[in-house]
Amino acid sequence: MRADTGCSVAEVSRILLVDNEESILRPFSLMLRGLGFAVETASDAEAAITLVGSSRFDLAFLDHHLGDVCGLDLMSLLSGMDQELNFVIITGDGSTGLAVESLKRGALDFICKPLHADDLVKSIKYVNHRRELDDQKRRLVSTLEARIEEKTGELRGIYFSVLSALAQAMEKKDTGTYGHCRRVSHYSVLIAAALDLEEKQREDLKSAALLHDIGKIGISDFVLEKRGRLTEEEMQVVRHHPVKGVEILGPIKHFESILPAILHHHERYDGTGYPHGLSGESIPLMSRVISVADTYDSILSMRPYRMASSHEQAISELVSNAGSQFDPEIVKAFVRGSDKYSRLFGGAGLAP
Numbered sequence: 265m266r267a268d269t270g271c272s273v274a275e276v277s278r279i280l281l282v283d284n285e286e287s288i289l290r291p292f293s294l295m296l297r298g299l300g301f302a303v304e305t306a307s308d309a310e311a312a313i314t315l316v317g318s319s320r321f322d323l324a325f326l327d328h329h330l331g332d333v334c335g336l337d338l339m340s341l342l343s344g345m346d347q348e349l350n351f352v353i354i355t356g357d358g359s360t361g362l363a364v365e366s367l368k369r370g371a372l373d374f375i376c377k378p379l380h381a382d383d384l385v386k387s388i389k390y391v392n393h394r395r396e397l398d399d400q401k402r403r404l405v406s407t408l409e410a411r412i413e414e415k416t417g418e419l420r421g422i423y424f425s426v427l428s429a430l431a432q433a434m435e436k437k438d439t440g441t442y443g444h445c446r447r448v449s450h451y452s453v454l455i456a457a458a459l460d461l462e463e464k465q466r467e468d469l470k471s472a473a474l475l476h477d478i479g480k481i482g483i484s485d486f487v488l489e490k491r492g493r494l495t496e497e498e499m500q501v502v503r504h505h506p507v508k509g510v511e512i513l514g515p516i517k518h519f520e521s522i523l524p525a526i527l528h529h530h531e532r533y534d535g536t537g538y539p540h541g542l543s544g545e546s547i548p549l550m551s552r553v554i555s556v557a558d559t560y561d562s563i564l565s566m567r568p569y570r571m572a573s574s575h576e577q578a579i580s581e582l583v584s585n586a587g588s589q590f591d592p593e594i595v596k597a598f599v600r601g602s603d604k605y606s607r608l609f610g611g612a613g614l615a616p
């Protein structure tokens with residue numbers, strides 16, 4: 265029966281004993297088998313490698329001097345073959361330097377010759393204790409990962425509820441805005457795919473495009489619903505909506521990454537846009553994408569003062585303003601993306 269080593273989880277049961285002295289292998293393997301362990305022996309590195317390659321062991325006692333082979337080098341090799349395998353180094357050289365080196369290179373314990381049965385049993389108890397701790401650590405990490413995943417799921421749910429509530433609030437303020445923002449979001453995602461953006465950027469872009477005009481909530485109904493020409497003062501109020509959008513979303517930490525996209529969605533590539541007159545690539549990429557998607561949807565939508573245009577007319581207008589109003593690369597990506605989308609959906613239009 266196996267010796268009571270004081271631990272209940274992941275206990276050592278299969279042992280590999282590697283030493284080039286038969287006077288060690290024979291008595292100690294017998295002693296360990298007598299305690300209930302399954303023991304295999306190897307008198308050189310080659311035999312040890314063959315055994316680890318064909319059987320599973322929990323613990324290997326390795327002699328530091330195996331002829332020409334260093335036990336520490338053999339440990340590195342065997343560890344690469346089986347990462348679950350634990351090691352204890354046996355040596356006739358009881359120097360502190362070798363002990364430290366053995367532990368640094370991954371051994372759990374270090375025993376000096378001449379060997380005593382008690383030393384081996386104590387070492388096995390210690391390895392069991394370390395395995396128990398590792399097991400507890402693994403279980404703790406796994407529980408924490410599950411909790412983090414659960415909380416992340418909850419946060420995502422809350423985030424999308426807030427997004428939806430804000431989008432509905434926009435619609436209450438200005439009928440048709442929600443539909444416009446959904447389409448801008450859809451076109452932005454199409455451009456993001458054509459640009460091969462990373463998943464996180466695509467998600468941010470989707471949200472930023474959905475909320476790009478959220479600042480219009482802060483504009484008076486009189487200005488928003490005015491049919492005639494806006495005065496210069498009213499124009500200034502309208503032009504303030506990107507800043508207002510940031511003021512509305514700013515306190516919500518989760519929206520932090522999309523605030524620059526919202527603030528700059530009316531900048532122009534040539535630097536004549538607002539609110540800061542940024543130009544070229546100093547305009548955030550997400551803003552440059554939303555600008556193209558926003559304009560495309562506006563051209564396609566019917567307005568009190570003009571009829572809706574076709575997809576081809578909208579594309580032609582985007583292309584003719586590439587380099588002045590829009591980033592030419594984003595326009596190209598939109599054209600690529602819309603061509604691919606039309607092919608996929610049989611020319612049924614780009615709208616979601």
Ligand SMILES: [Fe+2]
Binds near residue numbers: 529
């Ligand atoms: Fe806007």
